[in-house]
Structures are given as structure tokens and as C-alpha cells.
Amino acid sequence: MSQPDSVMVAGFLLALDRCYQAETHMWVLPKGRGQVRIGMDALGIETSGALAHLSFVAIGAQLTAGRPFGQLEAAKFVGPLVSPVSGVVLATNAEVGMDAGLAERDPYGAGWLIEASLPEAPAGLAGLLTDPAEITSWFAARIARYRLKGLIAS
Amino acid sequence: MTTAEQAAAGAPSSPWQVRRVNFAHVMDFYAPGLKRWQTSEWAPANPRRFLPVSVTGSACALSCDHCQAKLLESMVAAPEDQDLFTLAARLRQEGTEGLLLSGGSGRSGGVPLLAHLRQVRRIRDELGMKVVVHSGLVSPEAAAGLAASGVDGVMLDVVGADETLRDVYHLDAVVADVDRSLRLLSAHGLRVIPHIVLGLHYGRLVGEFRALEMVSRYPVSTLVLVVLMPLAGTPMAQVPPPPVDRVAGFFAATRLALPSTPVNLGCARPPGRAKLELDQAAIDLGLNGIAYPAEGAIEYARSRDLEPRLFEYCCSLTWNEATDRRMAAVTVAG
Numbered sequence: 001m002s003q004p005d006s007v008m009v010a011g012f013l014l015a016l017d018r019c020y021q022a023e024t025h026m027w028v029l030p031k032g033r034g035q036v037r038i039g040m041d042a043l044g045i046e047t048s049g050a051l052a053h054l055s056f057v058a059i060g061a062q063l064t065a066g067r068p069f070g071q072l073e074a075a076k077f078v079g080p081l082v083s084p085v086s087g088v089v090l091a092t093n094a095e096v097g098m099d100a101g102l103a104e105r106d107p108y109g110a111g112w113l114i115e116a117s118l119p120e121a122p123a124g125l126a127g128l129l130t131d132p133a134e135i136t137s138w139f140a141a142r143i144a145r146y147r148l149k150g151l152i153a154s
Numbered sequence: 155m156t157t158a159e160q161a162a163a164g165a166p167s168s169p170w171q172v173r174r175v176n177f178a179h180v181m182d183f184y185a186p187g188l189k190r191w192q193t194s195e196w197a198p199a200n201p202r203r204f205l206p207v208s209v210t211g212s213a214c215a216l217s218c219d220h221c222q223a224k225l226l227e228s229m230v231a232a233p234e235d236q237d238l239f240t241l242a243a244r245l246r247q248e249g250t251e252g253l254l255l256s257g258g259s260g261r262s263g264g265v266p267l268l269a270h271l272r273q274v275r276r277i278r279d280e281l282g283m284k285v286v287v288h289s290g291l292v293s294p295e296a297a298a299g300l301a302a303s304g305v306d307g308v309m310l311d312v313v314g315a316d317e318t319l320r321d322v323y324h325l326d327a328v329v330a331d332v333d334r335s336l337r338l339l340s341a342h343g344l345r346v347i348p349h350i351v352l353g354l355h356y357g358r359l360v361g362e363f364r365a366l367e368m369v370s371r372y373p374v375s376t377l378v379l380v381v382l383m384p385l386a387g388t389p390m391a392q393v394p395p396p397p398v399d400r401v402a403g404f405f406a407a408t409r410l411a412l413p414s415t416p417v418n419l420g421c422a423r424p425p426g427r428a429k430l431e432l433d434q435a436a437i438d439l440g441l442n443g444i445a446y447p448a449e450g451a452i453e454y455a456r457s458r459d460l461e462p463r464l465f466e467y468c469c470s471l472t473w474n475e476a477t478d479r480r481m482a483a484v485t486v487a488g
Contacts, residue, residue, distance in 0.1 A: 045328075047344040048223065048474075049189070049227065050381070050385060050386045050387065051227060052385075052386070052425045053387070053425035053426045055426060063275035068194070071449065073426070073429075075189065075224065075225075075227065075228055075385070076189045076190060076227075076228045077189055077191070078189060078190070078191040078192070078425075078446060079190065079191060079192040079193070080192070080194070101386050104386075
């Protein structure tokens with residue numbers, strides 16, 4: 001039986017056709033030829049509150065896993081967007097830069113943040129969650145944890 | 155004395171000079187726990203040190219055009235089945251040292267705090283916590299209740315235009331009612347921390363200068379200036395905030411009108427490039443503190459020969475008497 005592209009987990013949409021960085025809620029979608037698209041998952045966005053502004057480093061900038069590649073300003077969170085991979089920025093999503101709400105409305109599609117090339121792909125994806133079952137389990141556990149902490153509504 | 159006469163007399167005439175003459179060469183930065191926040195210059199050690207509590211949960215009778223109760227979403231909701239002291243005790247155990255009692259407004263423009271005020275003294279005395287409140291418009295009874303409760307300070311949005319009260323706040327009230335609230339709170343000897351929201355009238359400065367004039371007639375503890383931050387999902391979502399130069403002009407006027415009163419730039423202001431420009435203007439024009447500083451603002455203060463001081467609590471808590479040493483001691487390393 002084929003794997004669905006996305007599922008609903010306790011009220012939150014989760015795309016299963018990509019990898020995830022567990023701490024930052026960043027997703028990484030391989031595009032072939034060592035290139036990836038990067039965005040934030042629906043749960044990460046929900047815990048940030050209404051998005052007000054997103055800004056990114058310049059095209060051509062070096063990305064380092066665990067280091068900022070931009071800034072997020074939202075109702076409940078202001079802070080860095082942390083890169084899940086190391087590489088070079090190929091593109092930034094101008095539309096989401098103009099309308100941060102796009103990332104809320106379509107976090108796995110039109111609300112993507114940046115695209116990058118990974119010189120060391122596929123090794124550059126090391127440390128990310130890649131197995132759909134593992135991703136679903138992690139996501140469900142995070143929802144439960146955030147509800148317990150009051151970060152998202154019960 | 156006119157500005158020209160002041161200059162002739164050798165008195166400071168620019169906002170920056172006024173600040174240099176009247177205050178120490180420090181710039182205070184604040185990061186209360188209203189939201190998770192960090193920059194490369196400062197990541198608070200205890201983001202829960204100072205938390206807002208909504209006594210109405212997510213409910214607000216006014217549903218103002220700029221907010222529509224969205225600002226309540228990031229507050230800790232006071233549970234209906236639990237008294238405020240029990241909630242405060244739990245938060246204290248988790249590292250919280252101060253509370254902002256806030257909430258949605260009733261139809262009269264006041265936050266329904268009275269039922270909770272009897273808990274305030276216990277929270278202060280038994281838990282050692284600071285308690286400041288958002289009062290909204292107050293009646294004589296509410297002002298007396300606040301005074302009797304022992305709250306550390308009272309915050310009040312000062313609106314200087316009847317049309318803003320009517321059109322934005324949907325209130326059946328006029329500026330004289332705001333002035334009366336300031337007078338009642340002051341008459342009770344409460345520590346008053348007025349806020350002026352620049353651009354509240356759909357992005358335009360309408361009653362702000364009148365509000366400043368009103369504030370200048372009372373012995374306020376600290377004046378907090380905030381700037382309209384259009385919120386998604388509200389009628390003002392697409393309203394352009396007031397231009398930076400207009401806001402900067404108001405900063406300058408405020409410093410000159412209140413030469414020795416602490417004036418802080420509060421939590422709310424537009425994001426992105428405008429935020430850094432506003433923060434730099436606040437520093438250049440002699441304001442005393444900034445909440446949630448933009449990336450680079452702390453370094454900018456240093457470049458103006460102002461020593462940055464970092465506080466993990468509300469920018470309304472600026473006093474520093476001997477009795478308030480414990481709260482003052484929460485300064486964190488830069």
C-alpha cells in the first residue's frame with residue numbers, strides 16, 4: 001500500500017513526503033540534484049502565533065545547520081529561523097516575505113521559506129527525521145507536549 | 155520659558171541633551187515573558203520571569219478594531235475554577251517573579267479586576283511577586299479598590315481623541331473619561347504607568363499629542379510609548395503603521411515635554427526594518443528604555459555611549475526604591 005503524502009495528526013496537517021528537524025520544526029524537501037526546499041511545519045507555526053514578519057539571509061549566503069538563516073516575528077515568538085542543513089541559499093520566497101501569513105495558510109506548499117543546494121547531499125540530511133512512521137510519532141508527541149505546556153490550545 | 159529662552163539660558167534644548175542632563179548614561183532593555191523572544195544580542199535566561207495573566211481568558215466585550223482580543227491569546231488565562239493566588243503560586247514555583255494582570259475590557263472600558271484584587275496583597279506578601287495591572291477606564295470604586303489592593307503599578311492606555319475611543323475602541327466614552335481615570339488613579343497615590351499607542355486611529359496620529367499633554371499634568375511613574383502593529387485577522391491588518399519619521403517626531407516631543415520622567419518604547423511596534431529604525435530613533439531622541447529590542451539595537455546604544463542594562467521584566471517596572479531591591483536585582487548578564 002502506498003504512503004499518503006500527508007496526514008492529520010490531532011488537528012494538525014503533517015506532510016510525509018519530506019524530512020524534519022525535530023527541535024526547530026523545519027522541514028526539508030529534496031528536489032533532486034542536491035537541491036532542497038525548506039519551510040516550517042504547521043505545529044511550529046501554530047506555537048509561534050500569528051506571523052507578522054519573515055526575513056531571510058541573501059541569496060548566495062552560506063547555510064550552517066543549527067545557525068540562523070533568517071528572522072521570524074510573530075505574536076508569541078520573535079527569534080531566529082534556524083537552518084536544518086548546511087549549504088548555500090539558492091532562493092528565498094519573496095511572496096512569503098511580503099505576506100508572512102502565507103506560511104500559516106499553506107505551510108507545506110506556497111509558504112516555503114528558502115531553497116538551498118547541499119554540497120554533501122544526501123549526507124547533508126543526516127540528523128533529520130526521514131521515516132514517515134517516525135515523523136508521525138514525533139509530531140504526535142510534540143503536540144501532546146505543547147498542549148501540556150499550554151503553548152497550543154487543548 | 156520658550157525653547158529659544160531655554161537655549162539662551164543655557165538649558166538643554168535638544169531631546170538628546172535633555173536626556174544627558176537628566177538621566178544616567180544608560181539604556182535599559184526589557185524582555186518580559188509576553189512571548190518567546192531572542193536576538194543574537196540577548197536570549198533571556200528565564201522567559202517566564204514576568205508573565206501576563208488574562209482575568210477574562212480570551213473574552214473581550216469591546217473587540218477593538220486593532221486587536222479583536224488577539225493580544226489576549228498569548229496571555230496565561232486565569233482558570234475559572236481556581237483563584238488568582240493559586241495560579242500565582244504555581245507560576246512562582248515555575249520561576250515567575252512578576253505578573254501583569256490584564257484581560258479583555260467590559261462595555262465601560264474597564265478590565266474586570268475587582269474580584270481578583272483581594273488576592274494581590276497575598277501574592278505580593280506571601281509569594282514575593284510584583285503585580286502590575288491593566289486597568290482600562292476606572293470608576294471611583296475601581297480606583298479605590300486598586301489602591302487598597304496594594305498593586306505595584308497601574309497601566310492605562312491614554313487616548314486623546316473622542317473619535318478614536320468611539321471608532322477604534324467602540325466605547326461610549328470621551329477623552330474626559332480617560333482624563334478622569336488618570337486623575338482618580340493619581341489621587342489615590344497609585345503608581346501610574348500610562349501608555350500612548352501611536353497610530354491607533356487606523357495608522358494616523360490623531361489624539362496622541364493631546365494624550366501627551368494630559369499625561370504631563372499628572373505625576374506618572376513612567377510613560378510607555380507603543381506603535382500600532384497591524385495584526386492579521388483584524389480590521390486593521392492592512393493598515394500601514396505611522397511613518398517612522400512621524401513617530402520619531404513624537405519621541406522628540408515627549409522627551410522635551412517630560413524632561414525628567416522615564417519614557418520607554420514598549421512591546422508593540424511594527425516588525426522588520428521599521429522596528430530597528432524606531433529603536434534607533436528612540437535611542438537618538440533620548441528615550442530611556444526599549445522592550446524587545448530589535449536586532450542590533452543594543453550595540454547601537456553602546457555606539458551612542460550608553461551602557462546597556464538588560465531586564466527580564468516589564469518596562470513599566472522602572473522604579474528602584476530600597477524596598478524594591480529584589481526586583482531590581484534580576485538584571486541579567488549581557
